[in-house]
Amino acid sequence: QSVLTQPPSASGTPGQRVTISCSGSSSNIGINYVYWYQQFPGTAPKLLIYRNDQRPSGVPDRFSGSKSGTSASLAISGLRSEDEADYHCAAWDDSLSGVVFGGGTKLTVL
Amino acid sequence: EVQLVESGGGLVQPGGSLRLSCAASGLTFSPYWMNWVRQAPGRGLEWVANIKEDGSEKYYVDSVKGRFTISRDNAKNSLYLQMNSLRAEDTAVYYCARGGTTVTTLGMGVWGQGTTVTVSS
Numbered sequence: 526q527s528v529l530t531q532p533p534s535a536s537g538t539p540g541q542r543v544t545i546s547c548s549g550s551s552s553n554i555g556i557n558y559v560y561w562y563q564q565f566p567g568t569a570p571k572l573l574i575y576r577n578d579q580r581p582s583g584v585p586d587r588f589s590g591s592k593s594g595t596s597a598s599l600a601i602s603g604l605r606s607e608d609e610a611d612y613h614c615a616a617w618d619d620s621l622s623g624v625v626f627g628g629g630t631k632l633t634v635l
Numbered sequence: 636e637v638q639l640v641e642s643g644g645g646l647v648q649p650g651g652s653l654r655l656s657c658a659a660s661g662l663t664f665s666p667y668w669m670n671w672v673r674q675a676p677g678r679g680l681e682w683v684a685n686i687k688e689d690g691s692e693k694y695y696v697d698s699v700k701g702r703f704t705i706s707r708d709n710a711k712n713s714l715y716l717q718m719n720s721l722r723a724e725d726t727a728v729y730y731c732a733r734g735g736t737t738v739t740t741l742g743m744g745v746w747g748q749g750t751t752v753t754v755s756s
Contacts, residue, residue, distance in 0.1 A: 560741045569730055569746040613680050617739040622694050624682035
């Protein structure tokens with residue numbers, strides 16, 4: 526059972542907007558930055574969003590992050606087939622003194 | 636080229652030991668925290684441990700405390716994970732990832748390709 530809660534799956538059709546939620550608590554998301562990682566099968570994760578809503582250079586602006594209270598969301602607009610991947614959220618947890626990840630969400634582009 | 640390269644994985648019997656290494660090239664090792672993150676087959680990511688730039692602070696996930704030790708050699712741009720008393724549930728791909736400049740700014744914008752650890756008799 527992961528400390529951060531994500532839906533195990535999400536789906537959308539090309540061009541659609543999809544959101545993936547990440548629910549935490551006052552000791553992690555509530556007081557620390559949220560990070561999102563994209564991972565394709567058999568490859569290492571890639572940083573997608575940092576500090577809640579910032580995109581690293583090279584990440585398309587179709588990807589956006591937000592945070593409110595103890596929850597965060599990743600939104601993908603103009604969905605494309607190449608967005609089909611696993612998405613993981615993470616944050617530092619002050620109570621656990623460690624990094625906590627969500628269980629990951631598998632995004633399917635129908 | 637900016638990269639992290641892990642090595643040291645392999646097949647080990649329960650109760651055995653392994654030492655993982657992560658070598659950095661083309662990127663600054665300092666002043667960043669460094670992390671080990673693992674992924675069991677078919678599972679999500681699990682953070683294992685991290686270490687401050689100067690090695691003065693280290694944190695571990697509860698399941699590995701007392702068994703795993705993280706260390707770094709900044710002169711060699713290298714990160715290590717000594718794993719003792721290995722269990723079947725430690726079987727995973729282990730990634731090293733460069734963190735942020737503080738413990739709460741995770742970063743992890745640079746990852747290695749991973750090294751596979753299999754614990755089985």
